[in-house]
Amino acid sequence: MKILVAGGAGYIGSITTERLIKAGADVVVFDNLYQGHRDAVHPQAGFVQGDLADKTAVESAIATHKPDGVMHFASYTLVGESMTQPFLYLRDNVMNGLNLMEAAVKHGVKGFILSSTANLFDDPERIPIAETERIVPGSPYGESKHILERNLHWMDRLYSMKYACLRYFNACGASAERGEDHDPETHLIPLVLDVALGQREKIAIFGDDYDTPDGSCVRDYIHVIDLAEAHILAMQALLDGGESRKYNLGNGRGFSVKEVIQTAREVTGHPIPAEAGPRRPGDPDILIASSETINQELGWRPQFPELRQIIETAWNWHQANPNGYEK
């Protein structure tokens, strides 16, 4: 299969590209390199530097490479930022995604995969969260993904382009060659590992008075390689003539912020000082996915469900690349 990966220089996109190539796919990465890194792109992948806001560039990439499938990872992804800069999300994420969809339907792309999010489920009624949970976006970020999911519904109905929306919970971990390198970094695991590397003094625990066993937030940490494999299975199903679908993707288990820090201490041998501070606005107590549907329909199950394995892979990458992709 030939796949165009929009955002293939970013964290999840670059590792999915690596796994696609390992699985024998032909891959072209389309990325503006605002947040992604050229060095993260697998050397066997084609590369087009371009912006999804540029309709001509997107269309030309699709017309030239004629992919069977498109995977869309390229977007703004921070809940907190979306509360202060909503237009980046409600306009740019939506418009950029639509430009990609329009080019895809125009050139007969058969399968489209959207990186969606657990932020569709603010204040869920049931944990673990199944696909039947009502959608209540928790921020303009979540809303932008909800709108794109709806847009894909129309792409299928009007143009028969089949799609899968994969709602990720907390992506983490690394492959041997690729890992998480955001600027600024806001995610818990890389920040904790920065402390172990001596690049930060301590980690702040954002609230220890939540309604959880140890008072800190519980999240579903899912290894990035497991996410990548879910993309490949979902794309194969679409290209084999399967119907459009939406899946919640997580480990099925929750770990608290304090458990993450404690496990990182054990993995790194560093004391990792931590200090409880105020809550971060918008954080619910517990988010855990039910990935039963993708397990039953595609046979997907996480290969790296243990927090220790997740942190070990991230630690190996951070130790080997203490400055990320910057040489």
Ligand code: UDP
């Ligand atoms: N968190 C924290 N300290 C930090 C960064 C994150 O306590 O310096 C908490 C955050 O409140 C959340 C969990 O760690 O409960 C995971 O946050 P992250 O930003 O990694 O992912 P998100 O859940 O926002 O996608």
